[in-house]
Amino acid sequence: MKRNKFIVIGSGRLGANIAAKMSESGEDVIIIDATEDSFRKLAESFSGYQVVGDATDLSVLENSYIKHAKTVVITTDSDNVNIFLSHICYYVYNVPNIFVRLADTDKGRLLEGTYIKAIYPFTLSLNEFLTLNDEEEEK
Secondary structure, three states, X not given: OOOOEEEXXXXXXXXXXXXXXXXXXXXXXXXEEOOHHHHHHOOOOOOOEEEEOXXXXXXXXXXXXXXXXXXXXXXXXOHHHHHHHHHHHHHHOOOOEEEEEOOOHHHHHHHOOOOXXXXXXXXXXXXXXXHHHHXXXXX
């Protein structure tokens, strides 16, 4: 089975922008969100597929070609849902590349022993601030 799908779960600002950028770069992108209205955040350049459904329902994942996913990016607004979905992708579907957005850095412990990669917006923002601040002080 060829794994050639790039799946994004959650069409908030982060998920919609990742989906659009990956679509623009030629990836075969499928974005899943529970509410159709969320897809309004997608850029006009997005040329992938939109699936309305609850990604915690395995039939929604399977109808979205999860078995053919090479990468899944999980960006819902719930850390608990994101961790649950990342484990489903890892343990049930053996997706080779999994990225999960987490607000709570302590929850990263739940990913230990896996190759699931966590994205922490708080940490990224703090690091960006510190970099910008250091550049300002060097002037």
